[in-house]
Amino acid sequence: MSAALLQILLNGAASGGVYALVALGYTLIFSVLGVINFAQGALFSLGGYFTFLLMGGRIGVNGALPGWHLPVALPFWMALLLAAIGAGVVALLVERVAFAPLRRRGADPLLSLITSLGAGVVLVNLLQILMGAEGYAFPSGSAALAGLPEALFIGGARIRTVQVVLLLISALAVAALTLWLERSRTGQAMRAVAEDPTAARLMGINSGAIVRLAFLLSGMLAGLGGGLTGLSVSLAGPYFGISFGLKGLAVLVLGGLGSVPGAIAGGLLMGLAEALIPSEASGWRDALAFAVLFAVLVLRPSGLLGRRLMEKV
């Protein structure tokens, strides 16, 4: 394999891993509730900020909290884990405010799409007010991963250590989640609720608790993605999650709504497709995801690995 091709594969896999994380977050909620949580992009931003703050990052001057920072500076691993939990807790809050009231009323699921959009807008703009609109320089990847080399050379291709870490952690998270869904009792319950909420309730499954668990986990996935990406690009800003959130949607549709393997395959494919775009045309890179999304929706709305859509009468 030529070094150039290997390079593209590695770069693609690293960004594809993050897309898969975000898409899996959507997938979890979609499979239990049949709705999409549009606040996922904001949770991604939050993950980046939480990681930044927990690593001892200092807020710039143009936010409402100028110069503020936490008294502690945690190592990257711990900061990332706590940030993911933090984003998961905020996701629970979003469920409480944007989803639960409508679900209780039995409202059209499209309405919760709208309320979750609102939740995302509120979160992102509160972030901007508190922390300022400018980007934050993360402690650089090499400083955070002290003791590790800046980059690795594999078969003539150069890959940054941060990217390797990013790929490994996303792969680990995805594997753990899949295993948990397949094997554990709670995972089984979650799949049961996804299959048929009423039947699951009749079997004595607390569907409310399962829904909240799905939100917690999907928030954690988004937070993880945000923290990892923040470290990898050394920058976070209030809006940086939005494009990832939107691309995660594209990945979700590409893989097939509600399909876990689809989300993973879609993420990797999207990452590869982006890596294949030459740098001269990098401005068009953002359009690619949406062109793919558009084409998939028009040609095969069930996605690559999704089930055929059934018309509910």
Place this chain on the structure above:
Amino acid sequence: MPDNGLLVQMILGALLGLSVYLPMAAGQLSLATPAFYAVGGTLAALMATHADHQGTISLGAVLWEMVVAGALTAALAALVGLPVLRLRGIYLAIATIALVEIVRVAILNLPFTGGATGIFGIPQPFGQPLGYIGLSGGLLALAGWGCQRLEGSRLGRAMAAIRDDELATRCMGINTTRVKLTAFVASAALAGVTGVIAAHYLNTWNARQGSFDVAITTLAFVILGGSRSWLGPVIGGLLLTALPELLRPVGDLRLVLFGLVILLGPVFFPQGLITPELLERLGRWDLRRLKP
């Protein structure tokens, strides 16, 4: 009392609200309005800056631009609408968001649209905001009249039927695809024409004018105002555009406010502020007052 400049923006907001409302009246959650708004504005900016107008432009030329932009956005909507409107619910919403993003990136990267800075120095037909109030107000009156006529018409009733139950409507022998497409095309043309006025009024135009943010703000207009009658989005658009400006200290909180409206609106006011029942009650109240 808002000043004239704010009034122009309020009317533009009301027009965009109507553009989001039209597909929604046929039960379709389309977030594509900013895409067509951006195309209309870009078209006006290109046409007006390429012809030599020396800083001013005749009203006739602007009206001509509006015709061109309306026709072009309508054609574009007809083209993308056929495949897109086969999709339902969440799928349609996602597809239209994709459309907005594709148009935004295209405007940002095409060689003739000025990149990130956009096109500036767009000549103005009026020296004062008052002229724009006349132009946009006239358009709003026309659009409102059209929507009012629509409500009782065959097409309007078909749209309402699709909104309640698309399958049943199709069973009644109504070509639901054509009805949905008509609403989508009308919505696009309205957004495109509004973009033309906005580009001249703002004097400058760039890719940010038609972003995901605009999709959210215009959606907020309809959610707050109510999507059950055309007056809802108009009132929603007027109010929500004016509110952040009137509450100066809220300036930075503008988008938070919009977000809260979208977040809490469906929870507390599932139908929006302006509901058909409210209008009916107002109507009865009026009659009682008029009768001796």
